[in-house]
Amino acid sequence: VVYCNNPTVGLQAIVALHDTTLGPALGGVRMWPYDDEGAALDDVLRLSRGMTYKNALAGLDHGGGKAVIVGDPAHDRTEMRMRCFGRFLDSLGGRYITAEDVGMTAADMECILQETPWVTGTHEYRGGSGDPSPFTAQGTLAGIRACLRERFGHTGIGEVAYAVQGAGHVGLELIRRLRDHDATVYVSDVDPACVQRAVDEFGCHAVEGGAILDTDAEVFAPCALGGVINADTLPRLRCEIVAGAANNQLADTAAGDELHRRGIVYAPDYAINAGGVMNVSLELSGYNAERAHAMTERIEGTVSAILERARREGIPTWLAADRLAEARIAERAALRASAPGTSA
Ligand code: NAD
Numbered sequence: 001v002v003y004c005n006n007p008t009v010g011l012q013a014i015v016a017l018h019d020t021t022l023g024p025a026l027g028g029v030r031m032w033p034y035d036d037e038g039a040a041l042d043d044v045l046r047l048s049r050g051m052t053y054k055n056a057l058a059g060l061d062h063g064g065g066k067a068v069i070v071g072d073p074a075h076d077r078t079e080m081r082m083r084c085f086g087r088f089l090d091s092l093g094g095r096y097i098t099a100e101d102v103g104m105t106a107a108d109m110e111c112i113l114q115e116t117p118w119v120t121g122t123h124e125y126r127g128g129s130g131d132p133s134p135f136t137a138q139g140t141l142a143g144i145r146a147c148l149r150e151r152f153g154h155t156g157i158g159e160v161a162y163a164v165q166g167a168g169h170v171g172l173e174l175i176r177r178l179r180d181h182d183a184t185v186y187v188s189d190v191d192p193a194c195v196q197r198a199v200d201e202f203g204c205h206a207v208e209g210g211a212i213l214d215t216d217a218e219v220f221a222p223c224a225l226g227g228v229i230n231a232d233t234l235p236r237l238r239c240e241i242v243a244g245a246a247n248n249q250l251a252d253t254a255a256g257d258e259l260h261r262r263g264i265v266y267a268p269d270y271a272i273n274a275g276g277v278m279n280v281s282l283e284l285s286g287y288n289a290e291r292a293h294a295m296t297e298r299i300e301g302t303v304s305a306i307l308e309r310a311r312r313e314g315i316p317t318w319l320a321a322d323r324l325a326e327a328r329i330a331e332r333a334a335l336r337a338s339a340p341g342t343s344a
Contacts, residue, residue, distance in 0.1 A: 001041070004088035008230040009080040011069070013088065015096055016039055018048035018064040021336075024094055025065025026120075026281060027051035028057030028101025028254050029085070031108075033072040042290070044068045049275075050248075056325040057302055058274040059295075060281050065096045073103035080337060082108050086115030094118050099280050120280035129287050132276035139252040139275025139299040140245045143267045144219060146303035147241045150311075151218075151265050155189060157181035161217035163207070163239065166224025170273075174223060188212035222246040229255045234262070243267040243303075249302050253318060260316035268321035269304050274299060 004013040014037075017025045027048060034040040044066050052064025069085060071077070089098060095137040100109055100121040106128075112119045113126065116316065122128030145155040152160070158181035164171050167189045178185050179202045187204040188211070189195045207215055213236045220239035222228045226248035229237075234255065242249070242264055250256045251271045259266045275296040282292050310320035 001045075002028070002088070002092065003006070004085060006084045009078070009084045010076070010135070011081045011088075012037075012071070013067060013069040013085050014042075014044045015088070015092070016041075016044040016048035016065060017096055018045070019052040019329065020063035020065075020095065020319075021333050022056060023061040023065050024063065025051070025064040026060065026062035026099065026277065027064060027096075028068040028099040028121075029069060029104055030101040031069045031071055031073045031077070033076075033105030034070050037070070040068050040070050052321060052326040052329070054270040054277060055275055055281075055323060056328045057271050059277050059302070059328075060278065060297065062097070062281060066101075067096070067098055069103075076299045077105075077108065079111050082111035083115050086112035086119070089118050090116035092118070093290055097284065099277070120283045122283075127283065127287060127290075129279050129283050129292065131169070132279045133169035134173050135275035135279040135292055135296050136170045136245050136273055137275070138245065138279070138293065139168070139296045140174050140223075140272050141177045142297050142300035143272035143303040144221075144243045146300045146307060147219070147243045147265045147267050149304065153241050157244075158183045160219055162186065162221055163212050163215040163217040164188075164204075164214045164221045164223055165202075165244070166222070166246065167198045167229065168223065171221075171223035172198060172243065174221060175204060179203065184217070186212065186215045186217055188284060218319045219243060222249050227251040229259065231255070231258075231267075234258050237262075238263065239264065241265045241267070243272055244269075245273040245327045247273065250318060253316075256316045256318035260310075265307065266317045268306060268318050271302050271306055271321050272299060276300075286290040295340075307312045 002015040047066035087230040097118045123129040161184040163186045185204045187198040188206045188207045195206050217243045221244035223245045230251035278295045279292045306321045310317040
C-alpha cells in the first residue's frame with residue numbers, strides 16, 4: 001500500500017498492489033469523496049483484490065492493483081493534482097499501471113500521462129484505445145452465448161428475450177448488439193432520456209424502474225449498479241440467466257449461492273465484463289483494435305469453463321470463477337519456481 005500525499009497541491013491518494021504474480025498490477029484509479037482515510041483504504045484494498053481475479057481470468061499477464069484519489073470529482077479535479085498523482089505512479093517504476101475508473105475522465109488520464117508512461121485509457125490520438133464500452137458490451141454478448149448454451153443448448157441470441165437494467169455506455173452498446181440479432185429487449189434506466197433513446201433508436205420496450213426485475217425475459221442483464229442481486233430482489237427474478245456488465249452484481253456470496261439454488265445461470269460479473277480491461281491492456285504493447293476484438297471474444301470460452309466447472313463440482317458459479325482465477329495464479333507461480341527464465 002502506497003500513500004501519495006502532497007499538501008502543496010492538495011493530493012491525497014492511495015495505491016494498493018494486491019498481487020503481482022502474473023505481472024505488473026493493472027487497474028483503474030477512482031476519485032471519490034471518502035469520509036476518511038480508513039474508508040478510502042478499505043475501498044482500494046477491496047478493489048485491488050477484485051482486479052487480481054479479473055485480470056487472472058481474463059488471461060492477462062497482469063496482477064491486481066487499484067488506486068483511489070480522495071476528493072469530490074465535481075470540485076477537486078485540478079491539473080496539478082493529477083500530475084502529482086502521475087509523479088507518484090512514476091516512482092513505482094511500472095509495478096502499477098493505472099486506467100480510468102469512477103470519477104475520472106480521459107482528460108485526467110492525459111494529465112497523468114504528462115508525468116508517467118504507466119497509464120492506459122488515453123485518447124486514441126495519443127495511441128490510447130478510447131472508449132472501452134463497446135468492447136465490454138462485445139464481451140458481455142460473448143458471455144451470454146455461453147450461458148444460452150448452458151441453459152438452452154443453443155447460442156441463438158435472437159431466440160430469447162432480455163431485460164437490460166441501465167442503458168448507459170455499456171448497456172446501450174449491448175442493446176445495439178442484441179437488436180442486431182432481432183432479440184426482444186426490455187429496458188429500464190433512472191434517466192428517462194436513456195430509455196427513450198433505446199426505444200427510439202433500437203425499438204426496445206420501456207419498463208418502469210424496478211419492474212425490470214419482474215420482467216418475463218429469459219435473460220436479465222444488469223448494466224447499471226452493483227449489489228442488484230440481493231435478498232430483496234432474488235424472489236422477484238423471473239429470468240433463467242443473469243448475465244450483464246455491471247460490477248459487483250452480487251450483494252454478497254449468499255446471493256450467488258441463492259442464484260445457484262434457484263437454478264439460475266449466473267455469469268460472474270468480473271469474468272463477463274473483462275472486455276474493457278482486455279482492451280486497455282493492449283495499449284501497453286501497441287494498441288490494435290482488431291486484436292482487442294479477438295481477445296474479447298475469448299470471454300465466451302472463459303464463461304463456458306466457469307459454468308462447466310460449477311456443474312461438475314456442484315458449486316455456485318461465483319465460486320467456480322474464483323477457483324479458476326486462483327488456479328491460474330498458483331500455476332504461474334509454480335512455473336516460475338520450477339523453470340527459471342528471464343521473464344518476471
Ligand atoms: P454509465 O454511467 O454510462 O451507465 C450506467 C447507466 O445506469 C446510466 O444510464 C444510469 O442512469 C443507469 N442507472 C443508474 N442507476 C440505475 C437503476 N437503479 N436502474 C436503472 N438504471 C440505472 O456506466 P457504464 O460505463 O455503462 O457502466 C455500467 C456498469 O458496467 C457499471 O457497473 C460499470 O462499473 C460496469 N463496467 C463498465 C465497463 C465499461 O467499459 N464502461 C467495464 C466494466 C464494467
